[in-house]
Amino acid sequence: MRQPRIWLAATLALCLGARAEPMKVAVTGTGGQTGGHVFRKMLRRPELFSPIGIARTERSKEALLEATGAAPEQVVVDIGLQQSTTMYSGNDRQCSAVEAAQEPQGNAGRALAGRCAALVIGSSAKVKPTGGTNAETGRPNMGFPDGQPYLVDWLAQKAQIDAAHLAGVGHVTICSSMGGTNPDHMLNRFGRTTDGRGGGILLWKRKAEKYLIDSGLTYTIVHPGGLLNEPGGKRALVVGVDDKLPTESRSIPREDVAEVLLQSLLQSDYRDRSFDLVAEPEGSGEVCTDFASLLQSLQGSSCDYSLGAIPDRELAAGRNRIGGR
Ligand SMILES: NC(=O)c1ccc[n+]([C@@H]2O[C@H](COP(=O)([O-])OP(=O)(O)OC[C@H]3O[C@@H](n4cnc5c(N)ncnc54)[C@H](OP(=O)(O)O)[C@@H]3O)[C@@H](O)[C@H]2O)c1
DSSP states (O other): OHHHHHHHHHHHHHHTSOOOSSEEEEEEOTTSHHHHHHHHHHHTOTTTEEEEEEESSHHHHHHHHHHHOOOGGGEEEOHHHHHHHHHHHSTTOOOOHHHHHHSOOOHHHHHHHTTOSEEEEOOOOOOEEEEEEOTTTOSEEEEOTTOOHIIIIIIHHHHHHHHHHHHTOSEEEEEOOTTTTOTTOGGGGTTOOTTSOSOOHHHHHHHHHHHHHHHTSEEEEEEEOEEEOSOSSSSOEEEEBTTBOSSSOOEEEHHHHHHHHHHTTTOGGGTTEEEEEEEOOTTSSOOOOOGGGGGGGGTTOOOOTTSSOOOOOHHHHHHHHSOOO
16 A cells, blocks of 8 residues: 555655644545635634645545645645545445444544644535435435445544544544434435435434544534535624524524634633534624634533434444445
8 A cells, every 4th residue: 555655654744844833733624615614714824723634535635726725735635535435335345344444544634633733524424416316205316425424424533533532633623513412303314225224424423523522632513503605704603502502593604614613723612512503694693703702601511412312333334334325
């Protein structure tokens, strides 16, 4: 496996550079939307952050470089995740869940976490049309052609957390989702076949979150509501726990989520906290600028992981690993 070794060496060299004032932060899912916003926001604050973006593919990396003007060495391709995805989301190869768990996924996370002060996890399985129409609903068939949640939201996030732990990273922040207290949430049905395989995205996210909490690492877990591609910095932000919020709103611009993910590394109040996050409609309420006080209304509370459900059997997980495409 020559290629990963070369990549590993290059990454370590990158991270061994002087770590003075700016915080060196690895951001995964930078080829995606929210992860991309986090990366761009950090690039714009070089006095505070020195981000390393981790993209899934060379194509994602090239697009990101073009969009941000970042130096090529500031973005790396996560060979580990890409290989694993190819190997385990294809129908041509069946393997046990134990095998999957032992695969060296998250090479990028493992390597980049070395000498990095923090890791922001923005990678996630992505629902996409998979072709054809569902005969019952008349809607397009949806699935996870780039990897099932079991792989991307559980195994790959676990690999990143393990990597951070091994490397002594100070803080891990996950961009997750609201809805985790309801195992029957409709998002869990996306990509699930009639025999119950695949899908379960909120369940697998919750398992990764609990794993992070139990790891002993300093953490922040943000559960945003529905994500909007609208400008950030224009709305009042509202926080809550356990899918209960003191507002009717259940959505938030991705840019606002990205700002909170970034602030989680700056504000001591965000350490070891898990919370829900939405925004009021524009023009309603005071625009959030004081991120240090954002969590004050929670009076120290955090999401309760005894609520909802967390898959606890890897064999059950194996049934979710393949299929549902
Ligand atoms: N959509 C919503 O309304 C909503 C609501 C609440 C929470 N969330 C959650 O918020 C987070 C951010 O969502 P988003 O829509 O901004 O993200 P996104 O654009 O879907 O980005 C997801 C990232 O994960 C990467 N990824 C996908 N499959 C992968 C695989 N097999 N291996 C490695 N990386 C992979 C993607 O890589 P590429 O760029 O190469 O494709 C992309 O960079 C996610 O956790 C999402 O579930 C979403």
